[in-house]
Amino acid sequence: MAKQLNIGTVEKMARERGLKMTPQRRAIIEYLQNAREHPTTEEVFMAVNRDFPMTSRATVYNTVNWLRDAGMLQEIYEAGAVRLDPNFDRHHHFICNKCGRVEDIGFELISDLGICSLPESQTIESFEIVLRGTCKKCRTQAG
Amino acid sequence: MAKQLNIGTVEKMARERGLKMTPQRRAIIEYLQNAREHPTTEEVFMAVNRDFPMTSRATVYNTVNWLRDAGMLQEIYEAGAVRLDPNFDRHHHFICNKCGRVEDIGFELISDLGICSLPESQTIESFEIVLRGTCKKCRTQAG
DNA sequence: TTGATTGCAAACGGTTTGCATGGGA
DNA sequence: TCCCATGCAAACCGTTTGCAATCAA
Numbered sequence: 373m374a375k376q377l378n379i380g381t382v383e384k385m386a387r388e389r390g391l392k393m394t395p396q397r398r399a400i401i402e403y404l405q406n407a408r409e410h411p412t413t414e415e416v417f418m419a420v421n422r423d424f425p426m427t428s429r430a431t432v433y434n435t436v437n438w439l440r441d442a443g444m445l446q447e448i449y450e451a452g453a454v455r456l457d458p459n460f461d462r463h464h465h466f467i468c469n470k471c472g473r474v475e476d477i478g479f480e481l482i483s484d485l486g487i488c489s490l491p492e493s494q495t496i497e498s499f500e501i502v503l504r505g506t507c508k509k510c511r512t513q514a515g
Numbered sequence: 516m517a518k519q520l521n522i523g524t525v526e527k528m529a530r531e532r533g534l535k536m537t538p539q540r541r542a543i544i545e546y547l548q549n550a551r552e553h554p555t556t557e558e559v560f561m562a563v564n565r566d567f568p569m570t571s572r573a574t575v576y577n578t579v580n581w582l583r584d585a586g587m588l589q590e591i592y593e594a595g596a597v598r599l600d601p602n603f604d605r606h607h608h609f610i611c612n613k614c615g616r617v618e619d620i621g622f623e624l625i626s627d628l629g630i631c632s633l634p635e636s637q638t639i640e641s642f643e644i645v646l647r648g649t650c651k652k653c654r655t656q657a658g
Numbered sequence: 659t660t661g662a663t664t665g666c667a668a669a670c671g672g673t674t675t676g677c678a679t680g681g682g683a
Numbered sequence: 684t685c686c687c688a689t690g691c692a693a694a695c696c697g698t699t700t701g702c703a704a705t706c707a708a
Binding site: 447449450451454466468469475493494495496497498499500501502503504505506507508511 | 592597
């Protein structure tokens with residue numbers, strides 16, 4: 373099972389650290405745990421306020437940073453703004469050159485990364501593969 | 516030989532497109548073609564002005580965007596600001612988790628990327644591997 | 659000569675901060 | 684009750700834009 377942002381785990385973590393669960397935080401986490409589109413913080417802000425007014429931008433940023441620092445949210449740096457990924461299991465990314473959509477690629481789908489002759493000047497702790505190309509939607513639209 | 520930002524190539528490209536070479540552009544390109552540290556635009560601005568006052572921030576951004584659009588400069592999106600990479604040959608990146616330093620990894624040093632079972636919903640045009648860990652400097656300092 | 663490029667300053671968009679009010683444990 | 688969290692607005696920082704003056708071709 374993939375490690376995925378989950379409100380139960382967040383509540384446990386909050387209790388352990390003496391932090392509080394508020395309706396705003398719950399709404400943000402509930403939106404993020406189902407988000408498949410790697411939303412920006414602005415998109416989270418708008419979506420949450422559609423369902424649960426009023427949550428301020430500052431609260432969205434606070435909550436997102438809190439989750440990120442706790443390792444429960446991955447940030448993807450793209451042009452313009454940071455995108456959020458509730459999947460914190462090891463995985464890779466596909467970025468569409470046309471529309472900018474970011475898709476998760478399961479870690480197990482790419483195998484045999486042969487690091488054959490890296491000079492030993494760095495200690496490698498993790499790696500991620502960023503694939504770029506055209507997504508299904510753009511490919512069928514462009515013909 | 517790696518494809519590397521080079522003032523001769525830029526001059527040729529400028530001539531072909533009817534664009535002008537100015538002292539400011541020359542200074543920016545000369546700095547970038549020797550830069551090994553993946554500078555931010557702000558760092559380019561400061562370095563160029565140390566040697567060649569006065570070049571405005573706007574000019575640095577214009578020139579960088581022009582080179583990027585011509586495919587002669589790669590941008591690396593990291594937290595905070597975009598970093599610039601005069602190496603536009605295929606290569607991978609190593610990012611230090613401690614100091615944030617970005618190092619180039621030769622494309623040929625990592626082989627055998629086995630894409631074994633990608634669903635065929637995307638067309639892959641390129642890929643880049645982002646390695647994360649501790650760089651030599653931070654490793655020896657931290658002991 | 660002439661249109662691309664420059665410097666400047668203001669605008670812009672994403673993110674952070676300070677502070678008084680409000681609310682969860 | 685006691686802090687933590689909230690909303691708001693201003694600040695911040697990287698980047699873009701508008702404009703008049705300038706300069707490479």
